[in-house]
Amino acid sequence: xxxxxxxxxxxxxxxxxxxxxxxxxxxxxxxxxxxxxxxxxxxxxxxxxxxxxxxxxxxxxxxxxxxxxxxxxxxxxxxxxxxxxxxxxxxxxxxxxxxxxxxxxxxxxx
Amino acid sequence: xxxxxxxxxxxxxxxxxxxxxxxxxxxxxxxxxxxxxxxxxxxxxxxxxxxxxxxxxxxxxxxxxxxxxxxxxxxxxxxxxxxxxxxxxxxxxxxxxxxxxxxxxxxxxxxxxxxxxxxxxxxxxxxxxxxxxxxxxxxxxxxx
Numbered sequence: 467x468x469x470x471x472x473x474x475x476x477x478x479x480x481x482x483x484x485x486x487x488x489x490x491x492x493x494x495x496x497x498x499x500x501x502x503x504x505x506x507x508x509x510x511x512x513x514x515x516x517x518x519x520x521x522x523x524x525x526x527x528x529x530x531x532x533x534x535x536x537x538x539x540x541x542x543x544x545x546x547x548x549x550x551x552x553x554x555x556x557x558x559x560x561x562x563x564x565x566x567x568x569x570x571x572x573x574x575x576x
Numbered sequence: 577x578x579x580x581x582x583x584x585x586x587x588x589x590x591x592x593x594x595x596x597x598x599x600x601x602x603x604x605x606x607x608x609x610x611x612x613x614x615x616x617x618x619x620x621x622x623x624x625x626x627x628x629x630x631x632x633x634x635x636x637x638x639x640x641x642x643x644x645x646x647x648x649x650x651x652x653x654x655x656x657x658x659x660x661x662x663x664x665x666x667x668x669x670x671x672x673x674x675x676x677x678x679x680x681x682x683x684x685x686x687x688x689x690x691x692x693x694x695x696x697x698x699x700x701x702x703x704x705x706x707x708x709x710x711x712x713x714x715x716x717x718x719x720x
Binding site for chain 2: 468469472476479480483486487490496497498499501502503505506509510512513516517519520525528529531532535536539542543546547549550553554
């Protein structure tokens with residue numbers, strides 16, 4: 467019972483801490499700000515899942531936590547690459563407005 | 577509960593508390609700094625030290641079984657993944673920000689920086705008198 471109350475307390479504190487991250491994700495002036503705060507939220511949710519695994523005494527929830535870490539890492543990397551690609555394409559289109567077919571080729575760079 | 581159980585509870589609580597304090601510091605840093613490349617500095621701390629101390633606390637609670645090993649695996653994975661994602665995010669910021677020079681000093685090539693450092697060495701006294709903009713950086717290179 468003591469451990470249960472302890473886990474509940476820590477879960478509530480972490481859940482309250484998620485709201486400032488959400489505020490930063492909404493208010494962030496740049497895209498990198500939003501990605502950084504989403505990464506931060508992912509870290510806190512990982513701790514929450516690990517606490518749940520011990521609280522419910524279900525070992526497989528730790529595997530879900532590991533997969534969550536991998537997906538969070540992958541999403542940050544892929545979104546960064548996609549936004550760099552979008553920016554390069556937009557700049558290329560602004561510099562050379564006449565050729566439309568060139569955009570397909572530049573996809574291979576990332 | 578025996579003495580060992582109490583010790584385990586206290587040690588686990590201590591590590592979890594350290595982790596929560598570090599997460600709080602991370603949030604404070606994200607709201608305190610004014611630019612993304614500074615904010616990343618604060619979040620990297622939570623990604624490595626915060627989650628690892630939380631996981632160590634949970635490992636102490638969990639005891640000696642496979643769950644402990646998996647928790648350790650998560651920490652090791654994040655130690656490897658967090659620098660990579662920070663690097664990619666910094667590249668995104670540098671590639672897409674058009675007036676990056678307003679926030680920090682930008683050296684387009686490493687050679688320019690080396691030349692500037694080499695020039696700054698004999699003229700350090702002059703630089704201090706003139707009070708130039710890059711004075712702080714060049715003295716930082718001097719003191720090693």
